[in-house]
Amino acid sequence: MGKRERLVHIVDEVQELEAVRDAGGDLTMVLVLDGFLDAGSAAARAAQHLTDLSDGPVVATFDVDQFHDYRARRPSMTFVRDHYAAYDAPRLLVRLLHDAGGTPYLMLQGPEPDNRWEAFCGAVREVVETLGVTRVIGIGSVPMAVPHTRPIALTPHANDPALLTGTSPWRGELRIPSSAQALLEIRLGEWGHEAMGFVAHVPHYLAQMDYPLAAAVLLEQVEIAGRLTIDLSGLRAEAEDTEAEIATYLTANQEVADVVAALERQYDAFERAEEDGASLLAPDQPLPTGEEIGRQFEQFLAGLDGPEEPGPSDQERG
Template structure:
C-alpha cells in the first residue's frame, strides 16, 4: 500500500500528486474509505460545496483507498486524503485493517518537505525502512522534531508486522508552493525501483522540465537569489565530495584487508608445501 496525505506532509502537493498520477494513468477502482467522523477539524479541513450535473452537494473530507492495476501481475493499493486532525492511532489502525483485507504486506508512505536545497541538483530523497524507532540517526540524516501522519502510519505498520518504508523528497523552499512535478517524478522513480516495475511517467517529465525552466528564470531575474542558490550548490557539492571520499576510503580499506588476507593465505600455503617437500 502506498499512502500520501495532504497538508503539512505534502509540500507543493508532490506526495499526493504521485497518488493522483497513478490513479490517472492506470485502471483504478475504489476499495475503501475512512470517513470523516471524529478525525477532522472542519475549520482546518473544510467541507467543499461542489456541483455535479447541475446539482450542488457537500463533499466532506475523507480518505479513499484504490486498487491500481499496474500490469497483469502487479497490483497495488494507494491511499490518499487530508491529514487527520484527531485520533491518529485509530485512523492508522483503520487504514491497516483495510490493507489487511486487501492482502497488503508492505506499506510505503510518501512525504515532501521544504528544505535548503538548490533546484539545480537532484532533489534530496530520504528513505527510512523498518520503522523510525529502529532507524539509525547517525550523520546528517538525524532529525528530532514534529512529525506527521505518514511517520505514525509507517511506525504502526512496522509494529503490526508489515514491511514498512517512508520516502520523503525535499523541495527548494525559495520557489514557493506551486506544484513541483520534479519532486513528484523523484518519488515516482524511487517507488518504481522499490516495486520492481517501471511505472508510467505520463507527462511528468514535461512538467518537471517546465518547473526547472521557471526556476531558472526566477533565479536569473534576482541577483540575491542567484547568490543564495550558488551558496547552496557549493554546500551540496562539498558534502557530496566528502561522502564520495569516505566511500572510497572504505572501499580502499576493504581492498587492502582482502589483499592482506590473500597474501597470508599464500604464505600459509607456501609454508605447508615447503614442509611437505622431499628434502632430497
C-alpha cells in the first residue's frame, strides 16, 4: 500500500462522493489517456468537451514523474525574449464532473504512462476503491480503411460480457499492440471491478486532423454505458461544420473524391458480404495505399487543421 500512496494522492474527503457511496449509488469514471488510441483526436476532443461543460475540482493526482518519459514526449515551454517564462507540466489526474442533470461522475485524463503499467493499474485501483467508482469507461479511436460518408463504426469491449452495449464487428482473435488503458481493463476485471470501453473507427485519411464527429459518437456511448446525460449539441454542430468543409473540398477535387468513392464501394461490399470482421476490405478490391490518400489529402489537412497563428507542429503535439 505504501508504494501506491507514492504514486497517487487522493483527496481525503469529497462529501458528494461519500454521499453517493453511502447511498449505494453508481459512480462512473471516464478514462482518457493521451498518446495512443486517439485517431482524429476523438478521445481528447471528447474529454475537452466534458471539461468545458463541467470543469470540476481535482480529486486525485498521480505522480507523473513515475510514469512519464520526458525525452520521448517533451513537454512544451514558453521562452520570452531572454528567459524561460512557463512550463507545461504533464498532468495525470482525476476530476469530479457533473452531467446535464447534476449527476456526479469522474474523469481520469492525462498522458498514457510510458512505463510501470502494472504500478499505474494498482494506483488506479486505489482510486476506484477509495472513491467508490462502480464502473470505468475508456474511450479511444483508431484509423481504419473506412469512408467518412458512412456511419462511424465502434468496437465495444468489456471485462464482463454483461456490460457490452453493442456487437463487436470483429470475428476470431486479433493480435494488437497493447496499451495501458487496455491493460487496466484486464486488471480491474481480475480485481472484481467493472471496466469497459469503446473504440471509434476513424477514416485513416482524416486521422491527423481533429474529427469531432467521432468524439460525439464516443460520448453517445458514454451516456448509455454510464447512465449519464451529456449535452452534445455544440460538439455535433462542430462536427457538421467539419463534414461540410470536407464535402466542399471533395467537390473541388475530383481525384480525391474518386479515392473516397473507392472506399465507399469497398465498405458497402464488405457490409453486404458480412464476412470475417478481421478485414474491412472487400474481396478482389485493392485499397488505395495510405501514401496515395495522404498525398491527395495533404493540402486538405493543411487547410482544415492548420493553426491560425504560430504554434507547435503536429509532431510536437503528438
